[in-house]
Amino acid sequence: MKVTFMGAGSTVFSKNVLGDTMLCEAFHDMEIALYDIDQTRLEESYLLIRKLNQAINEGRATVKKYLGVEQRKDALRNADFVVNAIQVGLYDPCTIIDFEIPKKYGLRQTIADTLGIGGIFRGMRTIRVLKDFARDMEEVCPNAWFLNYTNPMAILSGYMQRYTNVKTVGLCHSVQVCVPSLLKGLGMEDRLEGHLSKIAGINHMAWLLEITDAHGNDLYPEIRRRAKEKNASEIHNDMVRFDYIDKLGYYCTESSEHNAEYNPFYIKPDRDDLIKKFNIPLDEYPRRCVSQIEKWKQQYADLMADGAITHTRSKEYASHIMEAIATNKPYKIGGNVINHGLIPNLPFDACVEVPCLVDGNGVTPTYVGELPLQLAAMNSSNIYPQMLTVEAAHTGKRETLYQAAMMDPHTAAQLSTDEIVSLCNDLIEAHTKAGYPIF
Numbered sequence: 001m002k003v004t005f006m007g008a009g010s011t012v013f014s015k016n017v018l019g020d021t022m023l024c025e026a027f028h029d030m031e032i033a034l035y036d037i038d039q040t041r042l043e044e045s046y047l048l049i050r051k052l053n054q055a056i057n058e059g060r061a062t063v064k065k066y067l068g069v070e071q072r073k074d075a076l077r078n079a080d081f082v083v084n085a086i087q088v089g090l091y092d093p094c095t096i097i098d099f100e101i102p103k104k105y106g107l108r109q110t111i112a113d114t115l116g117i118g119g120i121f122r123g124m125r126t127i128r129v130l131k132d133f134a135r136d137m138e139e140v141c142p143n144a145w146f147l148n149y150t151n152p153m154a155i156l157s158g159y160m161q162r163y164t165n166v167k168t169v170g171l172c173h174s175v176q177v178c179v180p181s182l183l184k185g186l187g188m189e190d191r192l193e194g195h196l197s198k199i200a201g202i203n204h205m206a207w208l209l210e211i212t213d214a215h216g217n218d219l220y221p222e223i224r225r226r227a228k229e230k231n232a233s234e235i236h237n238d239m240v241r242f243d244y245i246d247k248l249g250y251y252c253t254e255s256s257e258h259n260a261e262y263n264p265f266y267i268k269p270d271r272d273d274l275i276k277k278f279n280i281p282l283d284e285y286p287r288r289c290v291s292q293i294e295k296w297k298q299q300y301a302d303l304m305a306d307g308a309i310t311h312t313r314s315k316e317y318a319s320h321i322m323e324a325i326a327t328n329k330p331y332k333i334g335g336n337v338i339n340h341g342l343i344p345n346l347p348f349d350a351c352v353e354v355p356c357l358v359d360g361n362g363v364t365p366t367y368v369g370e371l372p373l374q375l376a377a378m379n380s381s382n383i384y385p386q387m388l389t390v391e392a393a394h395t396g397k398r399e400t401l402y403q404a405a406m407m408d409p410h411t412a413a414q415l416s417t418d419e420i421v422s423l424c425n426d427l428i429e430a431h432t433k434a435g436y437p438i439f
Helices: 010-023 039-059 069-076 090-104 118-140 153-163 174-185 220-233 239-248 270-276 284-303 316-325 375-393 400-407 411-412 415-435
Strands: 002-006 031-034 062-067 081-084 147-148 168-169 196-202 205-212 331-338 351-359 360-367
Touching: 002 010, 002 069, 010 039, 010 284, 010 316, 010 331, 031 039, 031 069, 039 069, 039 284, 062 069, 069 118, 081 118, 081 316, 081 331, 090 118, 090 284, 090 415, 118 153, 118 205, 118 375, 118 400, 118 415, 153 168, 153 331, 153 351, 153 375, 168 351, 168 360, 174 196, 174 205, 174 331, 196 375, 196 411, 205 220, 205 375, 220 239, 239 375, 316 331, 331 360, 375 400, 375 411, 400 411, 400 415, 411 415
Parallel strands: 002 031, 002 081, 031 062, 081 147, 147 168
Antiparallel strands: 168 331, 196 205, 196 351, 331 351, 351 360
16 A cells, blocks of 8 residues: 655654554555655655654555655555645745735734635645646546645635545544543533534534433533533633534534634624633734744654654544555544535535545445534535635636635625725735745
8 A cells, every 4th residue: 555645744743644554454564655845844754754664663664755846746656545734835935924914904813724814815825736736646546545634624625526536535633622622621521431422514613513421411401501601700712612602502623713713703803802802812823833833843853862753543534544445444534525415504515524434435425414504604604715715726717716705704894895805916916926826
């Protein structure tokens, strides 16, 4: 088996996914192709993965590295699985652009990797690269599965699923951590063991529709009571999602700092009282990027320190998907796939996040049924700008990109249509000057 890791310079994440895969008995002798366009980061990952292979896999896997566009086809050739973890434009210059130019219009963001004006432009510049990936895969590994971890998840996975012939599923660990995060945050850890849950919606806004304890008791009445009490009595880091529970009746998968910018409710002009009330960390993603860059050298030194490197299988889905497909051993995931009626009250061609069965037949999504109407409305407010972004990237029409930004709930709540067009033009110009054109 061959696994190609696109964006292998994401060293810690590549260690997790590939280390997980090495621990699978069926894959001890696999070939690993590491691909990146940054020579330094690629070399760091190559040395680490080779060391990991020796430490936990007796050196049985073959590890190769591939640098730049010229070697991309060779990295992909005959791959069975392609893991995508690229970040086009990185923090500097593109994330800086995504945050600083909107600020000139008074538009404030927290993460900007999924929706909002930052998420839309992150999607546009990344699809330009994914188009090339798809053409190469269709030529040199047409049967490979593309496991997408790159954000914006729904936009990128939706593009690959609708406009290429590449078998694609989008993966995000927010599904796995949703229930543990909620119950621990409410002091209900004792209900974790043996619980059952049902989660569906869209990426970063999939809803915890049902949750029962090991005895079949519905946990939502107590969750709703405790969440409301906690929001009323203390400042904490999950206040937006707890407000969702109070106002919409349900919890969702991704963090409060993300969900603060997926709607018009919490970040408003001249409403710093709301920022304080809901403890919203504006500019959170740039802070994380700067901190990670500053700490990276020490993190890498720690990973490569003398002594055997170790690894414990993580919660990431990738290795389980590969194992289930290769061995026909069924596994359940929360996957991002095209709706096609799985959730009937969401758009047919939307990219939705639903339970999926994985086995020798590949990834098979399951029917969910209609969401509660208020949850479908929240999802739809995000889906339409996502779909318009996909269309803008596919057609190259600037006016469709404008429309995607106009339909974004957070952007539209703060800016006029003329201001949105002007902002998009400024962002297009800035990305182009930085070497990352949008069209």
